[in-house]
Amino acid sequence: MTEHTLTVAGVTVDTRHWIGGRRVASAETFTDVSPIDGSTIGEISRGTALEAAAAVAAAKAAFPVWAATSRAERARILHAVADGVEKRIEDLSIVETTDNGALLRSHRRGVMPRVAHNFRFFADWLLKLEHEDFETRGHTNHVSWDPAGPSVLITPWNAPLMLATWKVAPALAAGNTVVLKPAEWSPLTASLLADIAAEAGLPAGVLNVVQGYGSEIGDALTSHPDVRRISFTGSVPTARRIAESAAGNLTPLSLELGGKSPLLVFADADLDLAVDLAVEQYDNAGQVCLAATRFLVEESVAEEFTRRFVEKAATLTQGDPRHETTDIGPNIHPRQLEKIDAFVQRALAAGARAVIGGHRKDTQYYAPTLLTDVAQDSEIVQEEVFGPVLTLQTFSTEEEAVRLANDTRFGLAATLATADAERAERVTAQLVAGTVWVNCFFVRDLQAPFGGSRHSGVGREGGTWSFDFYCDLKNTVIAPNGWKSHG
Template sequence: MIGKRQFYINGAWVKPSTANDHVVINPSTEEPCAIISLGGQADTDAAVAAARAAFPAWMTTPPAERIAFAEKILEVYKTRTEDLAQAISLEMGAPIDMSREQQVGAGTWHISNFIRAARDFPFDEPLGDHAPNDRIIHEAVGVVGMITPWNWPMNQVTLKVIAGLVAGCTMILKPSEESPLNALIFAEIVDAAGLPKGVFNLVNGDGAGVGSQLTAHPDVDMISFTGSSRAGRLISKSAADTLKRVSLELGGKGANLIFADADEKAVKRGVLHCMNNTGQSCNAPTRMLVERGRYDRAVEEAAEVARSIKVGPSSESGRHIGPVVNETQFNKIQDLIRQGIDEGARLVAGGTGRPDGLNRGFFVKPTVFADVNNDMTIAREEIFGPVLSIIPFDTEEEGIAIANDTPYGLTNYVQTGDPARANRLARALRSGMVEMNGKSRSAGSPFGGMKQSGHGREGGKWGIEDFLEVKAVSGWTPDA
């Protein structure tokens, strides 16, 4: 049993003010794997005070020096990749190979991209040639409470922490209590990089405790949150009392529009993308919209691909999917699969219950429904599991209408051999991101959504901008 009860506050590992143990469960075995402590108000206050005290000096540290600290964090991060991979695999169920390559690799990717973006970022610039005595200064927001999820932990920790650091903010990180071990390792990485005391702090806790305390705290200037839309609404209401800035990266119900002229790998690619990370991704393409002329073939192919996906413990090597994160998620997914059947969707792969041979652990069958309509619960709610809904459409206009008929707006996908149609859909789809024909977004591209998928952007220069205020100065004397 791993014991990790301390918090990282003001550059030191400290005991919680009051003992409040929380058991972390290995979702592959349903057995306890670690014990952490959940923080209380005194711990939150201590972390906020440390960040507040460190802010003036860190804000005025030259950007080049802040970037140098990010470079040092990247250097140390690379020495701890196996520790991070093992922790993520153990606590949230990502298969170990996937944990090494995708989960931990996401952190390396984002740190590197922020360093590149920060080097070119205009933290201090003239307004324009027409106004030689006007200056635009991009200044850190202040103390930031960062609340990160369990499903892509290092992805989200690095998107927030590194952007905040290079922007000049100080911070308190509250990782998910479901997957806290990797964040504690990250705190060790930051400590080894020699960041000034108080710039980065970590307090473990749950949403009702430390999460709510950070959101309501008068000395926290901004909350950066990734999680459910329900929690995002509660955070927005709580933060309104202190008028703090709120950046939200919330849920999704991505549509993947597959036209009759799409390439032969489009359906397989869509199914595998939906099932990746056991379906626990906010940008997963969970609604597959297929043009009528290709629909029957697509349904058969999707079912075949789903049935070929192996499910197994996270500790085993190989290209399989692991369990979902906990019993609550498992039961929610089972209920939604049952609801899909009851509402008349045609089950063509998977279904309720655990896969054959897995009698323990939160394992879910890769599941595909056909003949879904957009009014069904499985087409409306974010399931956050390996469940795909296939919906037919007849015209381009109908496909767009179905895709946009959702409260979410994170990522949509387009598969077509017609470049002009692809470009039309990219403009017509109401989402923060559109990925077409299997091409992923490039380094430095912003991540974020519209509608109930949140607001704000993470990644690249936009991720840095999220943590900055814009100050307009007149009467500036150049070169003084």
């Protein structure tokens, strides 16, 4: 270990920024803490407006050559990045588990393989990206996707590398250069990604990583006139600040924000399946934006559903996320734990009843919680908690279920449990959500559009939608028989 590196479970991680193909240290640092036990992992370079400007300048300088690089060569390099990720799945998994507390077995088996898949998918999609030419009064219309320019990508702490590469991969495939700003609570795998990308042959300046607090470097990135795209995943208040910052330059935004998604359980549903779906909402200690945190259960089966849910939830093991048998790990930070508990205590004071949980287990872990006797207009029903806290309400008619499901300011996702195909079609057509799952949860395909409605976001990414965002679309209209002969 040197002054600018640290060792995490035997893996060496550079703590400096990655700017213009080289490591850059800041004068000051911030402390990275493991949520597993509250121990200090190390000191990380704390970016300022100076490093932010340098990263954008590096991205701008690298853009012309990368934008002119052939699709085939860009795709080849992205596949090489995926190869590098796959070679280091174990390293990436243990570092990210230490840094953000998510389950090690999930990182090994699902999350890190998905990181590699992000690069492969968008590399392959790039090679088949096209729009069929069409005619207008004998003229030929040809649609093309032109690289837009330097892109600032601001990513969250709950699935750091997977969500970062969900943005990085299509931005690079599109021919853009990137400044990645990872969350300060989980910065380490972004640093490893910089190493992997460099080893894969990604040219200097095409990917830059700047660490630090959003309050200190965010505006310098999002208000910069040379930035042509901004993609952000996080909270609604931060999104508002980013939008205000970007407005001066009319910089296009993609915003994936919070959720307060419903799980609708009808009396005809397979209750065992419905309960399995419900308990799954505790995944990642409830730190999932798509989580169906509001159970809406038909009155006639509510008691039985609750009984089975309590029995199933009791089988979950909460503890050290590095252990193979653990189902629920810690929450990311003591500050987040305090926020979660404050939500729950206010709800209990207002008359809610904790069927299970309702309290901290210690300074790092919050007990899986289910609250009933909650009013539709209450804070606990309307606001995103982002922890292992669920609510249960009942309904008597399909119309009431839809009304309750749509009655928040969010619209990210919804989950529906029913055995009636016609009902599923009717209800899903009325739900305000970017993604609806019927008798399943968290089935994601990168070619599908992803994003939220209302306060859950702006825009859609995935498949061609990602290229639509990260590119400037151009339509070229060609007149018939207008060519000069060179014979």
